[in-house]
Amino acid sequence: MNLSARKKMLPFEKAFEIVLNSARLLGTEHIGLADAANRILAEDVKSDIDMPPFNKSAMDGYACRRTDLANELAIIETIPAGVPPENVIGPNQCAKIMTGAMVPLGADCVIMVEFTKNPSENTVRFTGKETDGNICLKAEDIKVGQIVLSKGTLIKPQHIATLAAVGCANPCVAVRPKVAILATGNELVEPSQSPAFSQIRDSNSFHLAAQVETTGAITKNYGITRDTKKAIDSAIKTAIAENDVVLISGGVSMGDFDFVPDILKQNGIELMFEKIAIKPGKPTVFGFSKNKSVFCFGMPGHPVSGFVMCELLVKPFLYRLMGHNFIPLEIKMPLRTSISRKKAGRPSWIPVAITDEGTARPVEYHGSAHFNALCAADGLLCIPKGTAEFKEGTIVSVRRI
Ligand code: AMP
Numbered sequence: 001m002n003l004s005a006r007k008k009m010l011p012f013e014k015a016f017e018i019v020l021n022s023a024r025l026l027g028t029e030h031i032g033l034a035d036a037a038n039r040i041l042a043e044d045v046k047s048d049i050d051m052p053p054f055n056k057s058a059m060d061g062y063a064c065r066r067t068d069l070a071n072e073l074a075i076i077e078t079i080p081a082g083v084p085p086e087n088v089i090g091p092n093q094c095a096k097i098m099t100g101a102m103v104p105l106g107a108d109c110v111i112m113v114e115f116t117k118n119p120s121e122n123t124v125r126f127t128g129k130e131t132d133g134n135i136c137l138k139a140e141d142i143k144v145g146q147i148v149l150s151k152g153t154l155i156k157p158q159h160i161a162t163l164a165a166v167g168c169a170n171p172c173v174a175v176r177p178k179v180a181i182l183a184t185g186n187e188l189v190e191p192s193q194s195p196a197f198s199q200i201r202d203s204n205s206f207h208l209a210a211q212v213e214t215t216g217a218i219t220k221n222y223g224i225t226r227d228t229k230k231a232i233d234s235a236i237k238t239a240i241a242e243n244d245v246v247l248i249s250g251g252v253s254m255g256d257f258d259f260v261p262d263i264l265k266q267n268g269i270e271l272m273f274e275k276i277a278i279k280p281g282k283p284t285v286f287g288f289s290k291n292k293s294v295f296c297f298g299m300p301g302h303p304v305s306g307f308v309m310c311e312l313l314v315k316p317f318l319y320r321l322m323g324h325n326f327i328p329l330e331i332k333m334p335l336r337t338s339i340s341r342k343k344a345g346r347p348s349w350i351p352v353a354i355t356d357e358g359t360a361r362p363v364e365y366h367g368s369a370h371f372n373a374l375c376a377a378d379g380l381l382c383i384p385k386g387t388a389e390f391k392e393g394t395i396v397s398v399r400r401i
């Protein structure tokens, strides 16, 4: 990519397209169900059985014929779950049956035990008015051979239940990307330290690692690197050698000590862009090595900027590396109070709380250094390019964080 194109401030949509289209799958592996939560399926999963595998009683009760419901019925056997019935139900006969047991041939309904009485030890009468059958029909949920989960699915607890039920005990999933996190800055100290005058604690490397881990990726926090070319070069070399993705916080802007883009280039990373037309998050850098063995993001140092760009760009990219098409949860709701801004040249993301009445209320927010504003927020909303004001009551989309 030529220099002028790279230095140009890209519309976010273009930057997003470049980032996502550059992703490649890293590989697959088989894992146990106990480790499957939050992983991405790498193949379609078919069922090896019908579900239910047989006509199954949904209730504890008596299996019988609907035509006999007005009569006293002879109880001919008891059918526990897991034991096949021995008899066919004939006229004025029934079998006592447990939830989950196989419904015997001849029966077309199960009457709930709550709606019965026993005139004698071996007979029963229906005391209800009608029954909706209480039989889960064979194969009504899943048919043998049916694809129940498709490649690219993010595995949640409900998917684990399905995998288990259809016999997929060792699903094939995408390999988790290894993601390095580096924080650059002479002003930074560890959270456990007391900052001296002109210092602040490194918060970015920790929130970035936590955000990345929500995708299932594996992080390694390389900690703080000083703003010297030598220190940054050495940290980037190590991170590139050991990981699939490298996130470098800070040092990507216009300051005298913002060396990151040049050092990435010196290390064989071709930069695709160095600025995005978005607020916050303008100084965001992205590139990759020739054979795509490693992908690098230069993340803006301001904490809210880094947080927002990680949500909007890095997380969807990490999911794409695993073959998952990430679609953020966005909820439409009216705006509680009007919001306005002076400059409308870039789309702008602002933190909002979701009120009990289901409206979006902007939280107090002083700009991209004000990270604790995000703690009061439930989501982010985007004021599009060219829009200076959203009036109270406007229907907005809130992207959950
Ligand atoms: P930079 O992009 O390096 O110019 O940093 C922009 C702003 O973000 C400065 O005010 C930094 O002090 C702040 N900053 C940079 N890195 C971090 C970090 N790791 N944690 C918290 N704040 C940071």
Ligand code: MG
Pocket: 184, 185, 186, 227, 250, 251, 301
């Ligand atoms: Mg800096």
